[in-house]
Amino acid sequence: MENKVIKERLSALRAKMEENGIDYYLMPTSDYHNSEYAADFFKVREFFCGFTGSNGTLVVSKKWAGMWTDGRYFIQAEREMKGTGVTLYRMGEEGVPTIKEYLKDNMKAGEVLGFDGKVVPAVEGLSYEKALKKIQAKVKYDRDLAMEVWTDRPKLPCNPIYILPDELCGKSFKEKLEEVRATMTENKAKAYLLCKLDDICWLTNLRGNDVECNPVILSYLFITEKKTVLFVQFDELSDEVRTYCEKNEIELAPYSKIIGWLDEYEYEGITLYDERNVSYQVYRTISDNSESRNAKIKNIFDPTEMMKACKNDTELKNIREVYIRDSAALTKFIYWVKKEAPKGELNEYTAAMHLDEMRAQLPGFIELSFPTISAYKDNAAMMHYEATEDDNAALKGEGFLLVDSGGTYMGGTTDVTRTIVLGKISAEEKKHYTLTAVGMLQLANAKFLEGCNGRNLDILARGPLWNIGIDYKCGTGHGIGYILNVHEGPHSIRWKSRSVEDEAPLKPGMIMSDEPGVYIEGKHGIRIENILEVVKDVKNSDGQFLSFKHLTYVPLDRDAIDKKYLQPREIDAINEYQKMVYDTIEPLIEEKEIKDWLKNATKPL
Known part of the structure; x- marks a missing residue:
């Protein structure tokens, strides 16, 4: 048509x-x-x-x-x-x-x-x-x-900026700025232009709401040896934010004037920038004007990217607590949707709305970290399918419901996917689910030498599916921000390198997803996603080993696991994880019927 x-x-x-x-x-x-x-x-x-x-x-x-x-x-x-x-x-x-x-x-x-x-x-x-x-x-x-x-084009988003207290961030703006200026000194640079929104927000300890589900501010940051200029929309500024900027010696400039300001700036020495995140027009402006003044520009990876990727002790403590509460809420949702779906009154959208409301009741909730994906049966074969109020599938007491969801809280940003059995499923679906679970835990239980990157580890998650001739056309893992974007770099887990970013080594304090899956067009989609923290493991004559610690404590669906596809060590891994889930979130669940269900859902295979 x-x-x-x-x-x-x-x-x-x-x-x-x-x-x-x-x-x-x-x-x-x-x-x-x-x-x-x-x-x-x-x-x-x-x-x-x-x-x-x-x-x-x-x-x-x-x-x-x-x-x-x-x-x-x-x-x-x-x-x-x-x-x-x-x-x-x-x-x-x-x-x-x-x-x-x-x-x-x-x-x-x-x-x-x-x-x-x-x-x-x-x-x-x-x-x-x-x-x-x-x-x-x-x-x-x-x-x-x-x-x-586009005559009725929406306006640029313009929403209030707010401040995160230093005690929530673990480091003040001035402490982070010192680290950035140290990098500038190493590169013999006089200035540094930062254009990446989540990096700017991480560095300044400011947040906003200019991008849906990302608590960021439309902004630019220009740093020299002695001053810092923040370009924002002035309508977003409160007296409190203006005072904060004044106290921290942050000069404010209009967001819309960035090109003109860069055009007039008296460049000297070297100006740092990251060509991945600076727009072509901004690049041309600083390049042409630097050249005309016998100055230079130097392309580097934004140093803030690695700084924010390795969470500090305060961030890690808060993240761990947030994930436990978030996991308990999702577990309650799983119990609810399994019970309600067979009644025939739910659809993908209403199920998602119920989960969103449950998250909104948790302490410190700010917003969803991305629109909830609630995909039933063959809709789940579309990895980023999103049901709407007007376009959705009714849920029945059969098949899989894939739910990928998360929230941003004062204390962390979450992301988790579970594929939930609503009733009868096929032998093929059980096989695919079981091997996906094996892959997720195989990666989560890895021990590896410091210096490894995600490409070294991807086969652990993907291998069980490759063994049966199935692949998923996406990465296995991505970094996650702290009260910031649900996707962040530079680290990732994937077998196929897209750029130098994918070669970033994994370091202690990094947070990342582990999410293998199966997507069969016209049939079903399966994804199981846990979030992991990179931690130090043993150190010996062979070097410093690293491993992962689970942050997600949501049960695997016992009804979808077929033991005939499992080796004894894989059964042990599933049982150990299920026990850890029960021990961690059971104290947060008050309802006796859900406690009883959880005990049964996590019992050994």
Whole structure:
């Protein structure tokens, strides 16, 4: 069925492209800071193709449009773009060109690739620039064509900023700033431009609500040897925040003036930046102006990224407590949904709303850490499926319900997935669930030498599924912020390296997810996700060993485990984990019927 709305929008965009001498126009999923989740103002790609997933890039020419996304979203993108005339390019699949490869093969000499330079990271903009130069094509980055077509575009988010007390953060802003300036000194730098929102919030101990489910502030931070300038929307500032900034010698400047300010700044020596997180337009501004003043710029990984990845003692103590309370709440939900679903009165959306309400009652709750994924049966085969009030599946007393959820609290950010048996399931579903559980615990119980990264460990989680010819088209693990974004780097667990970030070694104090899964289109989806803390283990003549400590204490679903697929050591691992769950969260559960259910749900296999 033809999607006339999207086709009309694309026609209007093409008219603007022609007016501006642009042959191809590129629209990523990004804000001005390369954030993972973008506010409604930035959802340009969604406006022009209909795909709502959190990762994708749309490219439009005079007669063609293509949208690239990763394996988490293949099924969803195909459904949402039906009838739009936009071609889906499945990233990473055999024979599928990258965007850069497609442009090199199809653009002609003299043609122009356009994009809004404020939303394309410098690393990507430079890559396109280099590739197109070889075929004598050009880049034009100074026009946001969506602004001219999207007449009812939402406004930039603007919400109050709040302060986290030092005792909650473990370190003051000034202590963290000293560490950053030490890095600047090591690099012989006079200035450092920080554009990554969660890094800015971590460093300043400020939080906000400018991105859904991420407690961050639209901001930039410019640090020199003697001063710090914070660019924010002044409507977000209270007297308390202004006083805090004054006390900490943070100068305030308007968020919208960043380009003009950088254009006028008297650069000297070296200015540090991270081309992954600085936009192409910001990069061009500091690069061109530094060069004109005989100064230099230097690309480094944001030092704040590793600083915030390794949690301090205060953060770890609070995180552990938050995860126990969060685990108890999810366990209560599992009991409730198993009991209520067979009655036929629930659907995916109402189940998710019930869990969201349960979380909101917990001490220190701020907001969800991402929209709750509640996916029943074959909907769960779409990794990031999201039911709505108007579009959802009814729950019945059969099959699996996959629930991926989390919250941000004064004390930590949580993320956990459980696949819940609502009634009769097939032998295949039991097999897939059992092997997913084996993989999750195999990774969680790993012991490894300091210096290992996620690529060294991924096979432990993925191996049981690879052994039966099944893979999941995503990473196994990601870092998690502290009262911040649910996804953070630089560390990750995946077998296939995407960039240098994926080579980051695991260090004590890092928090990360462990979430293998099975996704069979048209049948079912299974994911089991625990959050782990990296801790020191034994140290001997062979070196310092590390291991993981569970932060998630939610039972595995005993009804989905088939012992015939388990080795004795795997049975022991499941039993040990279930006992740990019971011992940890039973004291937090007051209702006798839930206590009795939990005791039975966690008894040895």
